[in-house]
Amino acid sequence: MLIREASHDDWPRIWPFWHRIVSAGETYAWDPGTSEEVARALWMNPAKQVYVVEGDTSTVVASAYLTPNYGGPAAGIANAGFMVDPDRAGRGVGRRLAEHVVAEARAAGYRGMVFNAVVETNPAVALWTSLGFTILGTVPEAFDHPRHGLVGLHIMYRAL
Numbered sequence: 001m002l003i004r005e006a007s008h009d010d011w012p013r014i015w016p017f018w019h020r021i022v023s024a025g026e027t028y029a030w031d032p033g034t035s036e037e038v039a040r041a042l043w044m045n046p047a048k049q050v051y052v053v054e055g056d057t058s059t060v061v062a063s064a065y066l067t068p069n070y071g072g073p074a075a076g077i078a079n080a081g082f083m084v085d086p087d088r089a090g091r092g093v094g095r096r097l098a099e100h101v102v103a104e105a106r107a108a109g110y111r112g113m114v115f116n117a118v119v120e121t122n123p124a125v126a127l128w129t130s131l132g133f134t135i136l137g138t139v140p141e142a143f144d145h146p147r148h149g150l151v152g153l154h155i156m157y158r159a160l
């Protein structure tokens with residue numbers, strides 16, 4: 001499994017699973033109807049460090065971004081986002097990618113990492129907790145989940 005920085009050419013291979021994940025409306029606080037153009041601007045934003053995971057035949061099976069969560073004097077706190085192709089989920093890719101991004105953030109000098117909006121029903125909460133993140137608080141009934149109804153959004157943090 002190769003984890004490398006993304007190039008612009010990777011976007012067409014990220015978009016299919018990006019679209020599948022966001023249009024499901026279960027995990028990200030983005031419009032499920034987000035167009036490809038807007039999605040590209042969100043994910044491949046020049047302010048973000050973007051990573052991809054290559055599968056066996058140079059396919060892209062996952063992507064992540066790393067960016068400052070705040071500006072100015074608080075720019076030492078990172079934010080990151082993760083997406084694994086649902087067809088490749090549950091096989092350790094997300095854990096490996098998250099460990100890589102945490103290490104990259106630390107190497108870049110970030111002092112901590114924050115996830116601003118982790119849907120409380122997302123199995124990813126267990127992954128983040130196992131990687132040392134704690135729930136700082138929960139915004140109640142913030143996210144309208146297609147199956148669970150109104151659920152909370154966790155703010156999660158770990159020092160680096």
Ligand SMILES: CC(C)(COP(=O)(O)OP(=O)(O)OC[C@H]1O[C@@H](n2cnc3c(N)ncnc32)[C@H](O)[C@@H]1OP(=O)(O)O)[C@@H](O)C(=O)NCCC(=O)NCCS
Nearest residue numbers: 027082083084089090091092093094095118123124126127
């Ligand atoms: C969350 C996500 C990045 C995890 O990637 P993954 O490759 O599926 O996860 P892994 O196979 O590395 O599993 C890591 C851990 O995640 C948890 N996990 C992942 N999927 C799970 C599921 N469907 N049910 C229960 N636990 C799950 C487990 O705690 C697992 O622990 P283990 O390593 O001890 O088995 C991926 O499922 C994904 O892209 N989901 C949709 C987008 C999303 O939710 N992003 C995160 C937003 S906060």
